Amino acid sequence: LVSTDEASLEIALHQLAAAIDWPTASPLAGPDLATLVRVRLIEREGHRRSGSTRSWRPTTGRRAVILALAALLVLAAFAGAVGLGLPGLRIILAEPSDPPPSVGPSRSPGRSPATGPSPSEVISVPGSGLRLGQVTTLAEAEAATGLRIRLPSDPLLGPPDAVFVDRQRASQGALVWADRADLPASLQPGVGLILMAFDGTVDPSFIQKVIGGGSRVSRLSVGADPGFWIEGDPHLFFYSTEGDLNVNDSRRWVGDALLWSDGRTTYRIESALGREATLAIAESIR
Structure with missing residues (x-):
């Protein structure tokens, strides 16, 4: 991926997507993959802002990973970002993944049979x-x-x-x-x-x-x-x-x-x- 152009990168990402064992669905009570990726990136940004003075220069391999993550985040289609201003809070809102058909309507909170209470x-x-x-x-x-x-x-x-x-x-x-x-x-x-x-x-x-x-x-x-x-x-x-x-x-x-x-x-x-x-x-x- 060192000298790849955009077209080759797109092909490589498609091939990578086919090779990864993606989860079939996110838990109803948990965020989807794109949300988790964005949270992790925001956390890293927060750590850098909170006092780290060391410059971060990604290696070529890291650049490729970042490009792949960026492609995933584009597909997440978030509406935007805005600061809240409450002390000690970092809030990230995103729509959860759709529930499996057997659970019920998408707005109804669900749980798996294995973990749900009687x-x-x-x-x-x-x-x-x-x-x-x-x-x-x-x-x-x-x-x-x-x-x-x-x-x-x-x-x-x-x-x-x-x-x-x-x-x-x-x-x-x-x-x-x-x-x-x-x-x-x-x-x-x-x-x-x-x-x-x-x-x-x-x-x-x-x-x-x-x-x-x-x-x-x-x-x-x-x-x-x-x-x-x-x-x-x-x-x-x-x-x-x-x-x-x-x-x-x-x-x-x-x-x-x-x-x-x-x-x-x-x-x-x-x-x-x-x-x-x-x-x-x-x-x-x-």
């Missing part, structure tokens, strides 16, 4: 099929994450029906409310609303968002705090934490989302309530 598990613990971590108590979640997880005082909700903590994803805490007559079901059966909390105080200088064609983002304020309303097609979520730890929260979101930071903790609400009702809940958090 109907009794979904009913007994709302959110148990969403890979939110271990079931725990609010006090234990705060102790595990080091965060003060505040609760909404909006009378619509009441206390959460389940609390989870995920120590493998930078110690996230998640509160789940089951759906009911006054709290419509989200894309995940049995779940009406999810409130997540995680550390959002570091690395404010490099934040990236890539929006899939079916996702829309608008800026807003939650009280005096900056936030974003994200709606449309289901999307994926990545963020960075202390020490430039890149966390892949590859769970498919269950509804439209409100994302904001109070300067100490970053919160995310997912539900089917719509923007105004979700904003009212966020502003009731004390």
Whole structure:
């Protein structure tokens, strides 16, 4: 590939595509190959910006790999990129791969039969099929994450029906409310609303968002705090934490989302309530 021209490169890439054992489909709760490639490239860019002064001159072989990756990213057809500006966050949104025909509609969150919970598990613990971590108590979640997880005082909700903590994803805490007559079901059966909390105080200088064609983002304020309303097609979520730890929260979101930071903790609400009702809940958090 040292002296190849563009036509030869195109032929070589086609031959390479035929020789690679590509996965037949991405997991429903995970990003596709193009998304993962773009995330990895963005992570490398972030590391270079965060203090590396060593120049990087790719060898000829690396140039060829970069050209191949660039060709894959062109095929991904992302709509664009825009900075968010929430502390400690790097968010990358992209449309997940279509589910297999046996799973159901593309907007319905799915899971493989081997890993999915039984109907009794979904009913007994709302959110148990969403890979939110271990079931725990609010006090234990705060102790595990080091965060003060505040609760909404909006009378619509009441206390959460389940609390989870995920120590493998930078110690996230998640509160789940089951759906009911006054709290419509989200894309995940049995779940009406999810409130997540995680550390959002570091690395404010490099934040990236890539929006899939079916996702829309608008800026807003939650009280005096900056936030974003994200709606449309289901999307994926990545963020960075202390020490430039890149966390892949590859769970498919269950509804439209409100994302904001109070300067100490970053919160995310997912539900089917719509923007105004979700904003009212966020502003009731004390």
